[in-house]
Structures are given as structure tokens and as C-alpha cells.
Amino acid sequence: MISLKCPHCQVGLKVDETKLPEGIKSFKCPKCKKQIPVSLLATEERSSNTSDTVLLTPVKAELGCIIVLTGLNTPEQTFPLHEGLITLGRKSSSSEVTFGIDTTDKLMSRSHISIEVKKDPKGGYKHYLSDNNSKNRTLYNNNYLEAGETVVLHDNDEIIIGRTTLRFKA
Numbered sequence: 001m002i003s004l005k006c007p008h009c010q011v012g013l014k015v016d017e018t019k020l021p022e023g024i025k026s027f028k029c030p031k032c033k034k035q036i037p038v039s040l041l042a043t044e045e046r047s048s049n050t051s052d053t054v055l056l057t058p059v060k061a062e063l064g065c066i067i068v069l070t071g072l073n074t075p076e077q078t079f080p081l082h083e084g085l086i087t088l089g090r091k092s093s094s095s096e097v098t099f100g101i102d103t104t105d106k107l108m109s110r111s112h113i114s115i116e117v118k119k120d121p122k123g124g125y126k127h128y129l130s131d132n133n134s135k136n137r138t139l140y141n142n143n144y145l146e147a148g149e150t151v152v153l154h155d156n157d158e159i160i161i162g163r164t165t166l167r168f169k170a
């Protein structure tokens with residue numbers, strides 16, 4: 001257990017370093033909600049006798065995933081998303097998408113949608129959906145995406161490409 005002071009609001013914090021998720025660079029102060037760099041845990045002068053101490057267990061920011069729902073042409077599939085640009089479409093030997101969907105749905109383009117996953121400055125991730133100029137367009141929560149339009153995905157959002165329904169899980 002490491003004790004330190006939040007550099008923003010000076011509240012005393014106790015951090016269980018064994019529970020720090022791998023790969024995070026910062027965690028959120030439970031009092032002022034500002035980001036504290038993980039590097040502070042190693043360098044900060046440890047203050048063990050602060051009166052106002054909050055126990056803090058940081059949780060790793062979760063990346064979303066896309067679930068392809070079972071359909072007439074399609075078995076259920078799950079694609080865990082990662083940071084960066086992700087493209088999805090109908091799987092074929094010539095397709096160069098990040099995730100090829102196993103389907104016989106011919107209304108789905110080989111590169112149908114893009115999801116750009118970016119780190120949020122507040123911690124966490126944002127997922128941006130756009131249509132790849134697909135022939136049959138993309139329905140996002142029952143609205144067609146316009147050319148060049150980008151929407152931010154939220155938990156349980158529905159995306160329909162061709163006759164196939166995808167669900168975003170945050």
C-alpha cells in the first residue's frame with residue numbers, strides 16, 4: 001500500500017499498488033476527479049500521516065466490443081476493440097479489414113464501417129463510428145449515417161449493416 005497526496009487537491013490517498021491495472025498511465029483522484037500520473041507513486045515523497053485519507057483502487061479503463069447478433073446469414077460473433085482505427089465488414093479472402101464478419105449477408109460491404117478508438121483525456125476510451133461509403137449504408141440506432149458523419153458509441157447502441165445487426169458493448 002502506497003500513501004501519497006493528490007497533487008491537485010492535496011487529499012491523502014492510499015493506493016494498493018498490487019491492484020494497479022497493467023498499462024495504465026494515470027488514475028483518477030476520487031475527490032477532485034483529476035488525473036494523477038502513475039509515475040507519482042514511485043517518485044512522490046510518501047506521506048503516511050495525512051488526516052484525510054481516501055482508499056483508492058483504480059479500475060482499468062474498459063475498451064468496448066462489437067457483438068454480431070445471430071441472424072439468418074450470420075452466427076453470433078464478438079470482436080473486442082482496441083485503440084486505433086478498426087474497420088469491419090463481410091469476411092472474404094480479399095478483404096483487408098481489421099475484423100471480417102463471418103456471414104453470407106451480401107448486403108454487407110467488405111469494408112462497411114470504421115470505429116476509431118481514442119483515449120479520452122478524462123480517462124477511459126471513446127469509440128467513434130462512421131460508414132465507409134458502403135453501398136447499402138449503415139443504420140445507427142435506426143438512423144442512417146450520412147457520408148462523413150461520425151457518432152460516438154454508447155453501451156447497447158445498435159448498428160445495422162446489410163441485414164446484420166451489431167451491438168456495441170461499452
Ligand SMILES: [Zn+2]
Pocket residue numbers: 006007008009010011029030031032033034
Ligand atoms: Zn485530488
